Amino acid sequence: MTYLAPTTLNEALAALSAGAPSVIAGGTDWYPAQGTRPVKRDLLDVTRIEGLRAITRTDSGWRIGAASTWSDIIRADLPRAFDGLKAAAREVGSVQIQNAGTIVGNLCNASPAADGVPPLLCLDAQVEIGSIFGIRTVPLEEFIMGVRQIDLAQGELVTAILIPKTTDTRRSGFVKLGARKYLVISIAMVAVTCEIENGVLRKARIAVGACSPVAQRLHALEAALEGKSPEAAAPLLQIAEFSQLAPIDDVRGSGVYRLDVLRALISRALMEAAYG
Template identity: 70%
Template sequence: MSYLTATTLDQALTTLAAGPVSIIAGGTDWFPARGDRPVTGDLLDITRLPELRGVSQTDQGWRIGAATTWTDIIRADLPAAFDGLKLAAREVGSIQIQNAGTIAGNLCNASPAADGVPPLLTLNAEVELCSANGSRVLPLSQFLQGVRQTDRAQNELVTAIHIPAPPADSHSSFVKLGARKYLVISICMVAVLAKIESGRLTDIRIAIGAASPVAQRL
């Protein structure tokens, strides 16, 4: 077993192209999932890639780097349409987990109860994947294919989440039901985004998580 640390995106993609390797960012899902089993394969740490971290506004909307932590999202200056995502970020484990866990890790783990997925679905999020051969972007709903299953190829790295500019005057929220108030796996969760126009709600988007193998837009 080798623990490899990439310092450039090209280095990370070259490592992925060379053979099977487990990608580690926060590791808050990957390491607990091992249980008592020894780590036998190689690990690739991507936490030192600055281009994979941060929230920025683009001409088309917003870009969230794959290694952006939940704490980064909570602290980011974002419009009200992202309030649901921020509420979900505050529900991800403890503060220590929020400081280490990453948005792309939450997606790549592909748990039906991943807190970040429903609000991202209401934001029409897209996933950017890169390999040594190029890059592609696909809707989050296509990226997630089942329980612990995604469309990421072995030689690909999720590099960013892209969110088109939400409608002006849109607001969002998120709520989840669990067996207790804190540090809980969701029994069910709901994210809602809607535009307020002339005192009425329009462009209403609702997504449900933890109620099916993959979270669903209704």
């Protein structure tokens, strides 16, 4: 086993092209997953790559480098539309985990309960992927294909998350339900972004996690809420159908329970986004 720690993106991509090392950043998911097994594959540490740990404003929006940590997200000067993402960042493990774990690692782990995915879906995030052949971008909703399944070929490396421009008036919220307040995997979670115009919702985006193999936007509910006040959402939520979701039964909760609490979580997230 060889530990590789390149300082340039070209070096990292060349190493990926030449072999099949395991890519690590914070390692907060990767190392626990190994259990007691010896590490036999080469490791490619991307945390020293120049420019990969940076959150920057661009002409088209925002760029979150692949080595950016949850703590970087929390401390970054970002518009209110990112408040939901910041709230999710504060829910990821302990402060020590937030200091080491990366938001891109959370995506690449492709857990149905990944806290970062719903807020990023509401921000219309794109995933930037590099290889020796060039750069491509994929919408986040297409990048995560299933449980532990992502659109990443051998020799490719996620280099950044790209967020399009957002207005200064766009707001957001994030609500997570767990068995306790801190240090817990989600039973269900909801992220929301919206505009409030003359007291009514405009361009609401709602994404739900831990209730299907991949976090999903609720497009039909978003359309139904257009032009309604946040308070008027309650009766709509009572009759809303979530047939696209497929929550499972596990040690944290049953599928029936997840669907039962979802309406309350969505209502809370909407009110947080609208008035928080």
